[in-house]
Amino acid sequence: MSPRSASVNEELRRRSRERLLQATVELIDERGYEATTLADIACRAGAARGLVSYYFPGKRQLLQSAVHRLMHMELAAALEREPVSQDGRERLARAIDAVLGLARDRPRLMRTHMAGILQSEGFIQCPEQQRLAALLRDTVERYGSADPETDYRLLRALMMGAVVAILLPGAPMPAERLRSELFQRYGLDWRLGRPPGAQPPPPGV
Structure with missing residues (x-):
């Protein structure tokens, strides 16, 4: 039996890594961070x-x-959802909706993620984060930014702040209100993306 080629070994490593990442999301969503061990993750994967x-x-x-x-997967799916649009405003609206949607739909996972970023380990520059960053940079560039790197960082900060506000224990803010604020900040029509209602919430709601 001939040895596997370097490309085959690389593909096997990629698949193993992705199985571990998927298992991590599933288990922490189900059980929480403290109740999930690395052995549990390896077993699930x-x-x-x-x-x-x-x-x-x-x-x-x-x-x-x-x-x-x-x-990254959620954002990519939102940006390529039918009907596919190359319009920068539509794509930015979809990006905002994708991130706020994760906070709304997977609160345990996203709360744990944000808590980890705010702890001593800080923000980790991993391949997955770099792919996510590339999509967001492309989004702000299509939106018309003259400085995509700076505007990507601002968009990232604003969306992270919105996620924290949605997940804040004891004093959460409605995702619809935060969406409305972000859309106003970027001059986006409420009907772009996937609006949660026909009209934005009235002021103060």
Whole structure:
């Protein structure tokens, strides 16, 4: 039996890493961060426990990469949803809706993710985060930004702030109100993207 080629080995490594990332999202969404062990993640992914440590230095880093992968997948799906649009305003609206939708639909996962970023490990520059960043830069560039790098960072900060506001224990803000504020900030028509209602919420709601 001939040895596998380098390209085959690389593909196998990629698939193993993606299975670990998917298992992380599933288990932390189901059980929470503290109740999920690296052994649990390896078992769900059908991988050896040592493989987790081979790819990731710890559980927090694994979680950040897993959520960034999920965000990238959700954003890519939103941007390419039929009817596909090349209009920068429509694509920015879809990007905002995709991120706020994750906070609304997967609060445990996203709350855990944001808590990890605000702890000592901080924001991790992983391949999944870089792919997400590339999509957001492309979005602000199509929107018409003259400085996509700076405007991408501002958009990222504004959306992270909105996610925290949606998930804030004891004092959450409605996703619709935050969407309305972001749309006003970027001059977007409420009907773009996937509006949660026919009209934006009235002021103060």
